[in-house]
Amino acid sequence: MHREPSRRLGHTIHAFGTVDSTQAEASRLAAVGAPEGTVVMASHQTAGRGRRGRQWLDAEGENLLMSVVLRPPVPPEQAPQLSLVGSVAMVDALRASAGLRASIRWPNDVMMGERKICGMLPEATTSAPGALGHLVLGIGLNVNQAAFPEPVRALATSVRLETGRESDVGEMMESVLAALDRWYTRFLAAGIDGVREAWLERSQSIGRRARAGAGREGVAVDLARDGALLLRTDIGETLRIVAGDVTMEAADAARH
Numbered sequence: 001m002h003r004e005p006s007r008r009l010g011h012t013i014h015a016f017g018t019v020d021s022t023q024a025e026a027s028r029l030a031a032v033g034a035p036e037g038t039v040v041m042a043s044h045q046t047a048g049r050g051r052r053g054r055q056w057l058d059a060e061g062e063n064l065l066m067s068v069v070l071r072p073p074v075p076p077e078q079a080p081q082l083s084l085v086g087s088v089a090m091v092d093a094l095r096a097s098a099g100l101r102a103s104i105r106w107p108n109d110v111m112m113g114e115r116k117i118c119g120m121l122p123e124a125t126t127s128a129p130g131a132l133g134h135l136v137l138g139i140g141l142n143v144n145q146a147a148f149p150e151p152v153r154a155l156a157t158s159v160r161l162e163t164g165r166e167s168d169v170g171e172m173m174e175s176v177l178a179a180l181d182r183w184y185t186r187f188l189a190a191g192i193d194g195v196r197e198a199w200l201e202r203s204q205s206i207g208r209r210a211r212a213g214a215g216r217e218g219v220a221v222d223l224a225r226d227g228a229l230l231l232r233t234d235i236g237e238t239l240r241i242v243a244g245d246v247t248m249e250a251a252d253a254a255r256h
């Protein structure tokens, strides 16, 4: 599908029924020169990829499964910042298209309270040492799925479960692309400084007690410019959490 090139993102959309993974398909297209802003979407994935090597399962035709090819002129170590950009955009898109007030759980899960409604997966390739080739930003938004299998049943939600009504997945994608276009443009102009405040405003992680394993525990106090979560330990040290799973306790537990 070709659309007016009025925006940086979404000028070309490759829409599939079933694919292995929109990430894999978008990476294949990017490797043969697909321009920035190319989008791959599908109604079902047979090998959907989640963070940290996990699977991303979907109910056919019910959710938004999309990957966007980005070519930001930044070094590879800044690639994770793009998922912060994506999560800020997703909060705005859910507000604009469904009236939902979502928040971000570090680094880029989009949440309705304690339930995840959207996951993001930034996958970067390097073209030469120190140079980012392209980055594929994968977005999995639960739109019309009304029930989730174990083990995610208690941890997941969807736009439909939150609003009580079905939404058009294509319209949802348009809203996501419009918000992503805005925030990505801001990122290109100002770097992470153009997005960090917005991330902090939309975050549910700051102020909460967090555990990152191996005794790494404290209250989340800030987002570093490189995207690391900063924890203040009980003895006043600052810990940088750069990757991995973080367990958050309830908001008021941070004060005990």
Ligand code: BTN
Pocket: 020, 021, 022, 023, 024, 045, 047, 048, 049, 050, 051, 052, 054, 056, 064, 065, 066, 067, 109, 118, 119, 120, 121, 138, 139, 140, 141
């Ligand atoms: C996460 O684990 O939170 C990230 C999930 C990302 C899932 C999306 S669905 C569309 C795109 N294609 C994939 O295979 N994964 C991403």
